[in-house]
Amino acid sequence: MSIAVYILVMAGVTYLIRAIPFGFFRKKINSVFLRSFLYYIPYAVLSAMTIPAIFYSTGNLVTAAAGTIIALILAFFELPLIVVALSASLAAFVTGLFL
């Protein structure tokens, strides 16, 4: 299948998710279950996407593990997103120098 079609579907679905509530809806969601579900879903998605994929992200388990540990520590202390992200990468790179 053509990659352009994939990208079109991807962009179209993503846009509609953004545009429909923002453009049309004015009411509030009242269901506690639904609100709770929607609150948790982004964290669950990111967690499932990250674990275990992060350990394969550098092509080497040891450098990836080093980057992951640094990211977890810095994230725990709530450093800015970009600092955490780049430090993880730097840690993976530096670890790679010793292998």
Add this chain to the structure above:
Amino acid sequence: MKNSAFLKGMAHGIPIALGYLSVSFGFGIMAVKAGLSVLESTFISLTNLTSAGQAAGVDVIASGGTLAEMALVQLTINIRYALMGLSLSQKLDKNFTFPHRMAAAFGITDEIFGVCAAQKEPLTPLYMYGMILISMAGWTAGTFLGAFAGQLLPAPVSAALGIVLYGMFLAIIVPPSRKEKSVLCVVLTAALLSVLCKYLLPKLSGGFAVILCAVSASVLGALLFPRKEESA
């Protein structure tokens, strides 16, 4: 006065754009590694403007998934934008007519939502356009540079940059997990399920695995830890 709202939006968007520039550099490298061209990678960023959804979308393309899978993956991962749009729709200026809403909706991201939601005064279209435009420029340019220069970078550097996007994901999920046991429980459940899927169900495609794990973990969270009062 009109220009000043636009410029203010741009100014507020500079930190977002700088962050996007470096994170999308990682996305560009990842997309090219997955077999996409520089042009295709850049086009994805220009038309999608989202990190997790794009990363998952590239996985679907690379693994030759179906279009239905692609749509479902994007729906699951990006459904949070619906909630953010809902929340922002409550605080729009009266200038925000329907066409403006449909245009500005394109730029609802975690970071843009965060900054807009924190504004005291009602949101104007020009303010949002300024912020969205500069953020898009950063996101798209970073992807192009990563996809293009990623091939020219020494292999160890480009390998190490593969972790950038995941590092950012950890930076998003760790702080709330530290503060709320409920989030920690959901995050750990999703991670555990994801590991089980990866090694026990290797035939299950990445996109569906993420949906299955995330929906199960969130349903569990909503049942065990319903949230009484939470501003969307």
